[in-house]
Amino acid sequence: MFSAKFLGFQTEAGKAHSSADGWIDEYHQGVRYGLAGKVIAEDTSPFQHITVIRSERYGRGLLLDGCWMTAEGQERYYHEPLVHPALCGAVNVERVLVVGGGDGGTARECLRHQDVKHLDLVEIDGRVVELSREHLSSIGSFAWSDPRLHLTVNDGVLWVANAPADSYDVVLVDGSDAAGPAEGLFSKQFLEHCRRILRPGGIFATQSESPEAFRAVHCAVVNLLRDIFDHADPLYGWVPIYPSGWWSWTFAAMESPRYREPNAQRSKAIADACDVWSPGWQRGAFAAVPAFIARQLDQ
Structure with missing residues (x-):
C-alpha cells in the first residue's frame, strides 16, 4: 500500500x-x-x-x-485481480513488465499465461527478493525458475524512463509505500512514461489502495490515470489483512477500455488455476463502484 x-x-x-x-x-x-x-x-x-x-x-x-x-493464505486475493484483467484484456501479452513485486506472486500469475514470452521483473530492493525466496517460496513458486522471467534489482522509475517507446504489451505496478522506495511510482511523470512504453493495444495496471482506508488517495490515483490515459477504471476486491480489508486495482488503456472484456481463450486457459479471478468475478468487480466513490470521481 x-x-x-x-x-x-x-x-x-x-x-x-x-x-x-x-x-x-x-x-x-x-x-x-x-x-x-x-x-x-x-x-x-x-x-x-x-x-x-x-x-x-x-x-x-x-x-x-x-x-x-x-501472506501465503491471502496473496491470491491480491495477485489475481492485479494480473488477469490486464493479461486477459491486452491485444498481445508477449512482453510484460512488473515494477515491484519482489515476493514473486505477480510474476507467477503472469507466467501462467503461455502467450507471455518475456517478463521483466524490476524490484528496487534485492533483500525483499532474497527473503521472499527463502521464507515465502510458495508465493513466487515456479516463477523463479521460469526462463521467461528476467529479474533486475534496480529502480523501476529509472527503468521505465529509459525503456524504449512501445516496448511492452502490459505494464503492472506492484508497489508499496510511496513515501519510501516506491515514492515515484505514482507520479505523473512515471505514469506518462508507462503510457509511452506500452505498445498499441496494451494495458497498464496498478494497485490503487483502499477506497475506505485511503479514500482520497484512491480517488486521486484514478483521476490521475484518467488524465493520462484515454480510459481508466478501478476494480474492487478484498485483502483481509490490509487496512479495512477492502482493496482496489486500477486499469488503464488507450483507445478503448479493453481490460473490461476478457479474451475467452486466455481466460479458459488459466481459470481452473485461479481461486478468486474469473471473467464473471471481474465484470462484477468493475461494476462494484460504491456511490460515494462514483460521486467523488465525477467531481
Missing part, C-alpha cells in the same frame, strides 16, 4: 508491531490489523525495514516498514 506522499498524504510506517502475547500488527489511523503468530526473520535494507512472520491463520507473511504486503 502507499501513502501517496506526492499528493500530500501520509500513512504510519516503521517496524511491525509485535506484542508479547503473540500478535503482529499494522497500525493505521487508530485501527490495528494483525495476525497471531511470530516474527521469523527481520532485516533493514538500504530502503526499508523487512519483516517475515509465521501466522496461525494465513501462514507466512511479509511486512515492509510495518505495513502488510502479503
Whole structure:
C-alpha cells in the first residue's frame, strides 16, 4: 500500500508491531490489523525495514516498514485481480513488465499465461527478493525458475524512463509505500512514461489502495490515470489483512477500455488455476463502484 506522499498524504510506517502475547500488527489511523503468530526473520535494507512472520491463520507473511504486503493464505486475493484483467484484456501479452513485486506472486500469475514470452521483473530492493525466496517460496513458486522471467534489482522509475517507446504489451505496478522506495511510482511523470512504453493495444495496471482506508488517495490515483490515459477504471476486491480489508486495482488503456472484456481463450486457459479471478468475478468487480466513490470521481 502507499501513502501517496506526492499528493500530500501520509500513512504510519516503521517496524511491525509485535506484542508479547503473540500478535503482529499494522497500525493505521487508530485501527490495528494483525495476525497471531511470530516474527521469523527481520532485516533493514538500504530502503526499508523487512519483516517475515509465521501466522496461525494465513501462514507466512511479509511486512515492509510495518505495513502488510502479503501472506501465503491471502496473496491470491491480491495477485489475481492485479494480473488477469490486464493479461486477459491486452491485444498481445508477449512482453510484460512488473515494477515491484519482489515476493514473486505477480510474476507467477503472469507466467501462467503461455502467450507471455518475456517478463521483466524490476524490484528496487534485492533483500525483499532474497527473503521472499527463502521464507515465502510458495508465493513466487515456479516463477523463479521460469526462463521467461528476467529479474533486475534496480529502480523501476529509472527503468521505465529509459525503456524504449512501445516496448511492452502490459505494464503492472506492484508497489508499496510511496513515501519510501516506491515514492515515484505514482507520479505523473512515471505514469506518462508507462503510457509511452506500452505498445498499441496494451494495458497498464496498478494497485490503487483502499477506497475506505485511503479514500482520497484512491480517488486521486484514478483521476490521475484518467488524465493520462484515454480510459481508466478501478476494480474492487478484498485483502483481509490490509487496512479495512477492502482493496482496489486500477486499469488503464488507450483507445478503448479493453481490460473490461476478457479474451475467452486466455481466460479458459488459466481459470481452473485461479481461486478468486474469473471473467464473471471481474465484470462484477468493475461494476462494484460504491456511490460515494462514483460521486467523488465525477467531481
